Amino acid sequence: MKSHTKSFDVIVVGAGFAGLYLIHKMRELGLSVRAFEKGDDVGGTWYWNRYPGARCDIESVDYSFSFDPELEQEWEWSEKYATQPEILSYAQHVADRFDLRRDISFETAVEGAVWDEETSRWSVTTAKDETVTCRFFIMASGCLSQPKDLDIKGVETFTGDIYRTHSWPHDGVDFSSQRVGIIGTGSSGIQSIPLIAEHADSTVVFQRTANYAIPAGNGPIPEEKQDVKSRYREYREEARWTKGGVPGPVGMDFALAVPEEERQERYEKLWNKGIISHLSLEFADLMINEEANETLSSFAREKIRSKIEDPKLAEILVPTEFPICTKRPCLDTNYFETFNKPNVDVVDIKADPIVTITPTGIATRDKEFEFDSIVFATGFDAMTGALLVIDITGRGDQSLKEKWEHGPLNYLGLTVEGFPNFFTITGPGSPSVLSNMILSIEQHVEWIADCLTYMDKNNLETLEPTKTAELGWVEYGTATSDMTLYPLAKSWYMGANVPGKPRVCLPYCGGVDAYRRVCNDVAAQGYLGFKFGGPDGEQMNDGLVRRQQPDVVALLELMETMQLPPFESMSPAEARATSEAINAGNPPGPEVGELVDGKYQGADGELDYRLYRPKTTGPHPVTLYFHGGGWVLGDHASDDAFCRDLCNNSNSIVISANYRHAPEDRFPAAADDGFAAVQWAAENVESLGGIPGELAVCGWSAGGNIAAVVCQLARDAGGPAIKSQVLITPVVDGTDTSPSMQENAEGFVLTRALMDWFWDHYADEAERSDPKASPLLADNLANLPPALIITAEFDPLRDQGNAYAKALFDAGNDARCINYEGQIHTSFAAVGAIPTANAARAEIAAALKAGFGALAAA
Numbered sequence: 001m002k003s004h005t006k007s008f009d010v011i012v013v014g015a016g017f018a019g020l021y022l023i024h025k026m027r028e029l030g031l032s033v034r035a036f037e038k039g040d041d042v043g044g045t046w047y048w049n050r051y052p053g054a055r056c057d058i059e060s061v062d063y064s065f066s067f068d069p070e071l072e073q074e075w076e077w078s079e080k081y082a083t084q085p086e087i088l089s090y091a092q093h094v095a096d097r098f099d100l101r102r103d104i105s106f107e108t109a110v111e112g113a114v115w116d117e118e119t120s121r122w123s124v125t126t127a128k129d130e131t132v133t134c135r136f137f138i139m140a141s142g143c144l145s146q147p148k149d150l151d152i153k154g155v156e157t158f159t160g161d162i163y164r165t166h167s168w169p170h171d172g173v174d175f176s177s178q179r180v181g182i183i184g185t186g187s188s189g190i191q192s193i194p195l196i197a198e199h200a201d202s203t204v205v206f207q208r209t210a211n212y213a214i215p216a217g218n219g220p221i222p223e224e225k226q227d228v229k230s231r232y233r234e235y236r237e238e239a240r241w242t243k244g245g246v247p248g249p250v251g252m253d254f255a256l257a258v259p260e261e262e263r264q265e266r267y268e269k270l271w272n273k274g275i276i277s278h279l280s281l282e283f284a285d286l287m288i289n290e291e292a293n294e295t296l297s298s299f300a301r302e303k304i305r306s307k308i309e310d311p312k313l314a315e316i317l318v319p320t321e322f323p324i325c326t327k328r329p330c331l332d333t334n335y336f337e338t339f340n341k342p343n344v345d346v347v348d349i350k351a352d353p354i355v356t357i358t359p360t361g362i363a364t365r366d367k368e369f370e371f372d373s374i375v376f377a378t379g380f381d382a383m384t385g386a387l388l389v390i391d392i393t394g395r396g397d398q399s400l401k402e403k404w405e406h407g408p409l410n411y412l413g414l415t416v417e418g419f420p421n422f423f424t425i426t427g428p429g430s431p432s433v434l435s436n437m438i439l440s441i442e443q444h445v446e447w448i449a450d451c452l453t454y455m456d457k458n459n460l461e462t463l464e465p466t467k468t469a470e471l472g473w474v475e476y477g478t479a480t481s482d483m484t485l486y487p488l489a490k491s492w493y494m495g496a497n498v499p500g501k502p503r504v505c506l507p508y509c510g511g512v513d514a515y516r517r518v519c520n521d522v523a524a525q526g527y528l529g530f531k532f533g534g535p536d537g538e539q540m541n542d543g544l545v546r547r548q549q550p551d552v553v554a555l556l557e558l559m560e561t562m563q564l565p566p567f568e569s570m571s572p573a574e575a576r577a578t579s580e581a582i583n584a585g586n587p588p589g590p591e592v593g594e595l596v597d598g599k600y601q602g603a604d605g606e607l608d609y610r611l612y613r614p615k616t617t618g619p620h621p622v623t624l625y626f627h628g629g630g631w632v633l634g635d636h637a638s639d640d641a642f643c644r645d646l647c648n649n650s651n652s653i654v655i656s657a658n659y660r661h662a663p664e665d666r667f668p669a670a671a672d673d674g675f676a677a678v679q680w681a682a683e684n685v686e687s688l689g690g691i692p693g694e695l696a697v698c699g700w701s702a703g704g705n706i707a708a709v710v711c712q713l714a715r716d717a718g719g720p721a722i723k724s725q726v727l728i729t730p731v732v733d734g735t736d737t738s739p740s741m742q743e744n745a746e747g748f749v750l751t752r753a754l755m756d757w758f759w760d761h762y763a764d765e766a767e768r769s770d771p772k773a774s775p776l777l778a779d780n781l782a783n784l785p786p787a788l789i790i791t792a793e794f795d796p797l798r799d800q801g802n803a804y805a806k807a808l809f810d811a812g813n814d815a816r817c818i819n820y821e822g823q824i825h826t827s828f829a830a831v832g833a834i835p836t837a838n839a840a841r842a843e844i845a846a847a848l849k850a851g852f853g854a855l856a857a858a
C-alpha cells in the first residue's frame with residue numbers, strides 16, 4: 001500500500017553539502033522542501049568514506065561554506081587538510097545550526113522520478129514505497145558516490161572479509177595480525193594504504209596504473225592562512241574567480257619558455273607546498289602542451305623515485321602512463337615510503353594480471369596470494385552514476401538513461417532538455433570535480449535560487465533548456481576539453497574507468513571563473529537558452545551563450561581584464577612597443593631544424609628575413625611568408641611561433657621576409673618589397689636549401705594582402721612562378737563595407753576602427769582602390785596561383801576574404817575559402833595560445849604541400 005501522496009515545492013536527493021545548502025536556500029525563498037538521504041545522517045561523501053586516512057585534498061579553510069559569515073567565523077579547523085571525521089562533524093554542525101534535519105528523510109533512497117505533463121510536477125518514489133510530488137526536482141547526489149561495480153571475477157567466493165573504501169564500517173576495522181590485499185591506487189588507495197600497512201601483518205597492493213601523488217605536508221593551518229578569518233570575504237571572492245576555486249598564483253608564462261633551472265626551482269616550491277589545485281596552474285601551458293607537461297611529470301617522477309629504496313619496486317610505482325594532472329593527482333602521507341617496509345609489496349597487474357579472486361585470496365597469472373581481508377579502492381561510476389541509478393523520466397516518457405546513452409547531454413551541467421524543472425548540482429558539464437566542490441556547490445545552489453526567484457517574479461511555472469543551447473554547451477565543453485591534455489588519460493574524468501561508459505570528458509575544463517561568467521551571462525540575458533512555460537504560454541529565449549571557441553573566449557576575457565588602450569589611440573611607435581610587449585608573452589613555437597637570420601635586397605634597400613628550415617633532410621620547397629600587423633606593426637620575427645609551426649607542418653623552408661612599414665613608408669612600399677622578396681627567393685632558392693621552382697607564398701592579415709598582391713605582380717611580370725598562395729584572414733579590399741565589417745566591428749581584437757587606422761597610415765583614400773592595395777578590386781583576376789583563403793567568423797575582414805576567394809574562383813582559378821566558426825582575426829597565427837585553430841593550421845600546411853610538386857612532397 002502506498003502512503004498518501006505528499007507534495008513539496010522542491011525535492012532534493014542527497015544530504016551531503018549540496019543537499020544541506022539547498023534545503024537552507026529553498027527555505028529562504030519560502031519554498032517547502034524535502035530531502036531524501038540514503039544514509040542515517042548528513043554528510044554525503046564524508047558520511048560514507050570512512051576508510052583509514054580519509055581526508056580532503058583541498059585545504060580546510062577553502063573546503064567550507066562561505067554563505068554564512070557567522071558559520072565561517074565560529075568553526076575552527078584543526079589541520080591544513082581536515083580528516084573525514086572532522087569534515088563530517090562540520091556537516092553535522094551545519095545541519096544543527098540551520099536546523100536542517102527536520103526536512104530530511106534519512107535512510108530513504110529515491111528510486112524514480114517521473115515528470116507529469118498534466119500537472120507540471122515531478123512524482124518521486126522512494127525505496128520505502130512512498131510517492132511524493134514536487135515542482136522542482138534537484139539531484140544533489142554527489143559526483144563520486146555511486147561505486148564502480150566489483151568487476152573482478154570470483155569476488156563472491158572469497159571467504160575472508162571484503163572492505164570497500166567508499167562504504168567503510170562505521171566502527172573501523174582492526175587489521176592487526178592480518179594479511180591484507182588492496183586493489184586500487186587512486187586517492188582512496190593512496191590515502192589508506194600507509195595506515196592499513198601500519199597495522200597489518202602483511203600488505204600486498206595490486207596496482208593497475210601507477211599514480212602521481214605529492215606530499216600533503218599536513219599539519220596545523222599554514223601560517224599564511226591563519227589570518228584568513230579576518231579577510232574571509234575578500235578571500236572567498238577571490239576564490240570564486242580562480243580556475244579551481246582555491247586562491248593562489250596563476251602562471252601566465254610558459255614552462256617551455258623559461259630556463260630549466262628556473263623551472264626546477266619553481267617545481268620544487270610547488271612540490272613542497274602540497275596543494276594539488278596549484279600544480280597545473282604553475283605555467284600556462286602545462287595542461288595544453290604535452291612537452292610542457294612532461295617537464296612537470298618528469299620532475300614528479302624523479303621525486304617519487306627518490307623515495308623508493310628498491311629500484312625494482314620503483315619501476316612499478318613511478319607513474320609513466322599519463323601526463324600529470326590529467327588524472328586527479330593524489331595527496332599522500334608516506335605512501336611511497338610505505339613500500340620500503342619489508343612486509344609491504346606491490347604487484348603490477350598489467351604485467352601479472354589478476355585472474356580471479358579465490359576463496360583464500362587473489363590469484364594472478366603467475367602467483368597465488370592468501371589474504372584474511374581484501375580492500376577494494378576501485379573507485380566510482382563518476383558524475384553520471386549517481387544520476388542514472390535513479391530512474392528519471394522526463395517529457396514524452398524519455399528516460400535520462402536513454403537520453404544519455406552516448407554521453408550526458410545537458411545545459412551548463414545544471415539542466416537537461418526534455419526534463420523540465422529538473423536540476424543537477426555539480427552535474428557533468430560543470431567544473432565540479434575539477435574544482436573545490438563546496439565552492440561549486442554554492443555557485444549552483446545560488447544560481448538555481450536566483451532562477452526560481454526569476455520564475456516567481458515573472459509568473460513562470462516551468463523551465464527547460466532548448467535543444468540548441470544544450471547542444472551548444474556540450475560542443476563547447478568538448479571543444480574546451482579537446483584543447484587540453486585530459487583526453488590523453490584513461491581516467492574517470494573521461495568515463496574510462498567503467499567498462500562500456502561513453503568516453504566523453506565529464507567535467508567542464510574551463511575553470512570555475514570562466515564557468516561562473518557563463519552562468520551569470522545566461523541569467524543576465526533573461527536566462528538565455530531556456531524556454532519557460534506558464535499561464536501566459538511558452539516563452540522561448542533560444543540562443544548560444546558562447547559563440548566563440550573556448551580559447552578565443554578566454555583570450556577575449558583576458559584582454560578585457562587587461563584594459564589595454566586601443567592601438568588606434570596610440571602613436572605608431574607606442575603601438576609597436578605595445579605589440580612587441582604582447583608578443584613577448586606569447587607561447588614559444590616548436591623547435592625547427594635550423595633558424596637563420598639574414599638580409600635580402602628589398603625594393604629600396606636591404607631588409608631582414610628569418611629562415612626556418614625543417615628537421616627533415618633537404619632540399620625543401622620554400623614558403624615565403626609575410627607577417628601581419630596592418631603594414632604598421634610587426635617584423636620578420638613577430639610571427640615566430642606560427643612560422644615554426646608552419647615549417648614543421650608543411651615540411652617546407654619558411655622564409656619570413658620583412659617589408660617596409662607605414663607610416664614611414666606608405667603604399668606601395670610594402671607591396672614592392674613583397675615582390676622584391678619573391679624575386680629574391682626564386683633567384684636564390686638553391687643557395688637557401690630550396691628546390692628550384694617550388695615556391696609558395698603565404699601571409700596573415702596585411703601579410704595576406706602582400707601575398708595576394710605579389711601573386712598578381714608576378715603574373716603581370718611573367719614570373720617568378722608561384723605554386724600556391726595561402727591567405728590567412730587577409731586584407732584585400734580597402735573600400736569594404738560588407739556585413740562582417742559592421743557585425744564584427746568591435747570586440748574581437750581587430751576592430752573596424754583599428755583597420756581604419758592601419759589603412760590611414762598605409763594608403764590615401766584614392767590609393768585604396770589600386771589593386772596593389774586592394775587585390776580584390778583588380779580588373780584581371782585570371783591566371784593566378786591556386787589559393788586557399790582562411791577566414792574567421794568573428795573577423796571584420798571575413799566577408800572580403802570570402803569575396804576574394806569567390807572572385808578568384810569565378811575568374812577560373814583553383815580557389816577555395818574555409819571560414820572557421822568561432823574564430824577571430826588573430827586566431828590562426830596564435831600557435832600555442834589558440835589550440836582550436838590547430839585544424840586550420842593543418843589545413844594551411846596541407847594546402848601548401850599539395851601545391852608543391854611531387855619531388856617536394858616526397
Ligand code: NAP
Nearest residue numbers: 055056057144184185186187188189208209328377378379
Ligand atoms: P579512482 O581514483 O578511480 O581509483 C581507483 C583505482 O582502482 C585505480 O587505481 C584503478 O586503476 C583501480 N581499479 C579500478 N578497477 C580496477 C580493476 N578492475 N582491477 C584493478 N584495479 C582497478 O578511485 P578513488 O581512489 O576512490 O578516487 C576517486 C576520486 O575521489 C578521486 O580521484 C578524488 O577526486 C576523490 N577522492 C578524493 C579524496 C581526497 O579528497 N583526498 C580521497 C578519495 C577520493 P586504474 O587507474 O588503472 O583505472
